[in-house]
Amino acid sequence: MKRTIKSITIALCMAAVCLLPAAASPGLAFTYDPTAPAQEQPDAVDPSGTPAAGPSDPSVAEDPSEPATTEPTAPVTTKPTQTTTKKPTQPTTKKPTTTKATTTTAAPRKDPTPVLSSVKAGYRSILLGWFPVKNAVGYEIYLKQENKEKTIIKVGIENTSTLTKLNCGKKYTVKVRSVKKKDGKKIRSEWSESKTVTVSHTDWEMLKKKYQNKGDVNELIFVRYKGGTKADLLLYEKNAKGKWKLVLSCPAYVGKKGIDKKKEGDGKTPKGQFPITCAFGIKADPGSKMQYTKINKHHYWCADKRYNQMVDLREKPHSCSGEHLIDHTKQYAYAMNIGYNNSGEKGKGFAIFLHCFGYYKYTLGCVAVSKTNMIKILQTCGDGTMICIYRK
Numbered sequence: 001m002k003r004t005i006k007s008i009t010i011a012l013c014m015a016a017v018c019l020l021p022a023a024a025s026p027g028l029a030f031t032y033d034p035t036a037p038a039q040e041q042p043d044a045v046d047p048s049g050t051p052a053a054g055p056s057d058p059s060v061a062e063d064p065s066e067p068a069t070t071e072p073t074a075p076v077t078t079k080p081t082q083t084t085t086k087k088p089t090q091p092t093t094k095k096p097t098t099t100k101a102t103t104t105t106a107a108p109r110k111d112p113t114p115v116l117s118s119v120k121a122g123y124r125s126i127l128l129g130w131f132p133v134k135n136a137v138g139y140e141i142y143l144k145q146e147n148k149e150k151t152i153i154k155v156g157i158e159n160t161s162t163l164t165k166l167n168c169g170k171k172y173t174v175k176v177r178s179v180k181k182k183d184g185k186k187i188r189s190e191w192s193e194s195k196t197v198t199v200s201h202t203d204w205e206m207l208k209k210k211y212q213n214k215g216d217v218n219e220l221i222f223v224r225y226k227g228g229t230k231a232d233l234l235l236y237e238k239n240a241k242g243k244w245k246l247v248l249s250c251p252a253y254v255g256k257k258g259i260d261k262k263k264e265g266d267g268k269t270p271k272g273q274f275p276i277t278c279a280f281g282i283k284a285d286p287g288s289k290m291q292y293t294k295i296n297k298h299h300y301w302c303a304d305k306r307y308n309q310m311v312d313l314r315e316k317p318h319s320c321s322g323e324h325l326i327d328h329t330k331q332y333a334y335a336m337n338i339g340y341n342n343s344g345e346k347g348k349g350f351a352i353f354l355h356c357f358g359y360y361k362y363t364l365g366c367v368a369v370s371k372t373n374m375i376k377i378l379q380t381c382g383d384g385t386m387i388c389i390y391r392k
């Protein structure tokens, strides 16, 4: 079959857009208590490994299915289950609030309002943390899915809570208030400031755990597909203790038609978990951790006899219908092969790479990042690197 689309890709070079600040790490939202000490800011990078209470089957991550979200007329919303964990995240915050004597003249608060310290979306879950309120006998969490009824969840005196069994990809608003008892009566504080987060489709934490104990996997690339042709790319590296540490977070483009590739030419990027099988590029080796092939005019990514393999025509002379790699100056300045269709099944798709931005804001089935970020990825990723591509 004649294949005209010279695959790959092209995606606008927007180096400037890259390098999201770590704090903008996707899926997270924070809170900030103006009066809280700075060190109380949640760690955006690697959140203490609190397990999101998702299904325990790792294979679920293969294809996170969307739960039925609608209960058309039910006035009562899905009752999220809720688990509380005692965490010693005690902020010793009892600082005199000397700040801002200027603000509202409002009547003295009946009670101190709790302040959310972290709100983190996970797979079908939200992990909440707040600064404890003195003498509280419990807390109440307000949870509301967009366009649905609110739910009030009572929790104990812990100052964290994980709300689970939420709906994938849905937006939720949360806030918290404290409950005290006076003369046998419950006194509720006002609600804290609210936060809105979108619950993940994919159990990214589970994926991190899955590869945690795999000794040959020391780098993990997450491509968290956001819709359209956009994704966030996160690169994790195992630290000395074998824990995942986020070393890069940047925007990426995927296929013109999104993800979940089925066949050659469908304009989609594959979905799933794949090994990174090799590094190459038209430019000189930037200090690649993996063995790097510098591309010359003899290199093709074959689409015929050696479907989905790199070939050097000097070694395997044939009239190759595959991609002449050196022609894709921008995209293949630096690249790595994503091990999709490693077996080389014809028609399933070939030349699926992680490469540099081309000229457009999409690829034809690859994943593209800025050149600067591609260099960083090459320098970080050794043999055994896995790339996981799923909906955010």
Ligand SMILES: [Zn+2]
Binding pocket: 300, 301, 302, 303, 304, 305, 306, 311, 318, 319, 320, 321, 322
């Ligand atoms: Zn060929």
